[in-house]
Amino acid sequence: MFYIMSSFPFQRIRLKDQWLTMALMGGFARIGSNEITVLVNDAEKGSDIDPQEAQQTLEIAEANLRKAEGKRQIIEANLALRRARTRVEAVNAIS
Numbered sequence: 001m002f003y004i005m006s007s008f009p010f011q012r013i014r015l016k017d018q019w020l021t022m023a024l025m026g027g028f029a030r031i032g033s034n035e036i037t038v039l040v041n042d043a044e045k046g047s048d049i050d051p052q053e054a055q056q057t058l059e060i061a062e063a064n065l066r067k068a069e070g071k072r073q074i075i076e077a078n079l080a081l082r083r084a085r086t087r088v089e090a091v092n093a094i095s
Contacts, residue, residue: 021046023090046090054091058084
């Protein structure tokens, strides 16, 4: 058994006979005994994400990062940008 830090922005998950695309927001995975346990801060089904809203959020996050001043604002803007990119990538993976 071993642990990995989740660095994949989205995952395709098989639930019974259906494949789902999930946007995963940071976390860890434990792998062993033919099963994977994933612990994440937040997850969202790709099919639940509005593509236009996700793209608009990405554009806003990019603008906010450009305007960010100081360490705290830059960190928060980078986190928002990472989340926005993950959602767009999850939507793109199912289209």
